[in-house]
Amino acid sequence: MITVFFPLLAFTAFTSCSKEDDGSAGTGRKEGLADNANANFLDPQPATHRLEFPKLKGGRSVILTHRLSDGEVNYSVEWDVEKKSNRWTCYQIYAGNAKKAVRRKDQKSRDLYPMDPLWPANAFFTYDPYRGSGYDHGHLCPSQDRVNSRESNDQTFYLSNMQPQVHDFNAGIWEVMERKMRTYITFSVGLKDTLFICRGGTIDREGQFSYIRNRFIVPAYFFSAALMKYKVRGQDDWQYKAIGFWFRNEGNPGTALSPYVVSIKELEGRTGIDFFCNLPDDIERNVENKTAEQMIRSWSIR
Numbered sequence: 001m002i003t004v005f006f007p008l009l010a011f012t013a014f015t016s017c018s019k020e021d022d023g024s025a026g027t028g029r030k031e032g033l034a035d036n037a038n039a040n041f042l043d044p045q046p047a048t049h050r051l052e053f054p055k056l057k058g059g060r061s062v063i064l065t066h067r068l069s070d071g072e073v074n075y076s077v078e079w080d081v082e083k084k085s086n087r088w089t090c091y092q093i094y095a096g097n098a099k100k101a102v103r104r105k106d107q108k109s110r111d112l113y114p115m116d117p118l119w120p121a122n123a124f125f126t127y128d129p130y131r132g133s134g135y136d137h138g139h140l141c142p143s144q145d146r147v148n149s150r151e152s153n154d155q156t157f158y159l160s161n162m163q164p165q166v167h168d169f170n171a172g173i174w175e176v177m178e179r180k181m182r183t184y185i186t187f188s189v190g191l192k193d194t195l196f197i198c199r200g201g202t203i204d205r206e207g208q209f210s211y212i213r214n215r216f217i218v219p220a221y222f223f224s225a226a227l228m229k230y231k232v233r234g235q236d237d238w239q240y241k242a243i244g245f246w247f248r249n250e251g252n253p254g255t256a257l258s259p260y261v262v263s264i265k266e267l268e269g270r271t272g273i274d275f276f277c278n279l280p281d282d283i284e285r286n287v288e289n290k291t292a293e294q295m296i297r298s299w300s301i302r
Contacts, residue, residue, distance in 0.1 A: 035280045047073055051227060052090040052196035055274035061087060064118040066155050074152050075141040077116075077160050080203065081123045085217040088200030088273065089140035089161055094193075095185050102150045104143050105157050113137050116160035129216040130164060138165030138222075140199045142178045163201040164218045168251030174222065176255050177245055180301070181226055193238070196227040196276070201249065204272055222247045223267055225275040227287065240279065242287040243295045246270060258301050264288035 040048040040056055047065045048056060053076070056063065060082040066074045075091035105112065113128055130137050140161050146152040155161075165174065185195055201219025202208035208220050224245040229238055244267035245260045264275055265288045276284055295301070 035282070036278065037281055038274055038277045038284075040278055047076055049278055050090075050092070050196075051194075051229070051276060051278055052076075052092055052198055053278060054088065054090070054198055054225075055277040057087065062120065062123075064116060064160055066118070066158070068149070068151050068155075074146065074155050075161065077140075079119070079123060079160055081120065083203055083217055084124050084215070085203045086140065086160060086163055086200060087203055088198050090196070090198040091141045091145070093145050093182070093185055093195045093197060097145055097148050097152070098182055098185065100147045102147055102153055104147065105154055113157055113159050113162065116158040119160065124159065125214070125216070128159065129213050130159075130162065133164060133213060133216070135164035135218065136167050136170040137162045138170045138174070138201075141197075144178070145182060163222070164216070165201075165222070166249055166251055168253055169222075169247070169249055173247060173252040173254050173257070173260070177224060177247075177257055177260075180257060181224075184228060184299075193229045193231070196229070197224065198226075198273075198275055199224045200271075200273075202271060219249055221270075222249055223271055225264060225267055227276050227279075240283055240287050241295075241298055242276065242290065243299050243301070244275075256302060258296050261292045261296050261301055263291055263295065266292075 038055055040053055043049070043056060045063060045065070047053075048063060050073070057078060061078050061080045063076060064079055065076040068074055073092075075089055077089050078087040079085075080087055113130070115124065137159075139156060140163060141156050143153055143156045146156050181195065181197065200223060202221045202223070203217050203219055210218050210220065212218055225242065227240060227242045229240055231237070232239055242264050244262045244264045245257070246262045246267060247260050262270070268274055268288065276287065279287070290298075
């Protein structure tokens with residue numbers, strides 16, 4: 001299923017929805033809108049009701065939801081048509097997503113970074129502005145989080161899932177963070193269920209981005225917000241915990257992540273993005289107000 005949504009107009013290529021679209025992966029008390037005052041539940045796109053979604057910005061931004069041939073949501077992007085830039089990519093990850101059924105897309109492919117087939121007209125440049133710019137094609141949904149099928153892996157290489165990153169950042173601390181987050185699912189045992197992830201670069205606030213090459217935006221900072229749904233052994237209720245990361249887009253070969261951990265509340269203040277808005281408000285307040293020190297302990301970050 002492929003859906004492109006404009007503020008006043010929606011185009012849908014399939015009519016069926018995946019089972020996760022209605023928030024069945026744990027959005028909580030969806031029927032009680034009073035419990036979710038800032039949720040996306042009034043938005044007509046079912047995918048935006050999922051837990052990985054932040055509050056939609058609207059305006060000149062559109063939601064691009066990439067689906068697999070069986071209808072499952074692979075990942076979603078909020079794309080700013082005016083700025084021709086990704087604001088964030090969000091997705092879910094289970095242990096099965098990282099089971100190596102396929103190799104990462106051939107890095108010598110002539111079409112390694114294709115245009116996004118969901119882009120509306122004039123939403124991006126007519127060429128790949130990353131090439132020769134000195135910046136990497138920085139994945140937001142990493143290809144290594146989608147090695148369970150050829151289709152899911154190939155979709156992560158769409159240019160809409162990229163932001164320009166300094167190479168020694170992309171291949172340094174950013175990759176360390178990506179690998180660390182995968183371990184919570186791929187090497188977990190017991191009652192861990194799902195990771196809900198939202199990542200992006202800063203494109204909205206003065207001083208948090210620059211322009212090169214005919215208004216090609218380069219974020220000065222990158223962020224990652226993750227929410228884990230899990231159960232405590234012996235208890236029936238689902239529990240949630242979250243963690244935020246904030247990085248400068250600069251060469252960083254380090255391996256220690258703890259200096260970059262920030263509370264979700266602080267990450268929201270820095271980005272202007274309301275993360276995990278589809279959680280019931282009491283749960284949202286609880287996870288977003290945990291301090292960096294509490295997150296470092298509960299996620300075993302060093």
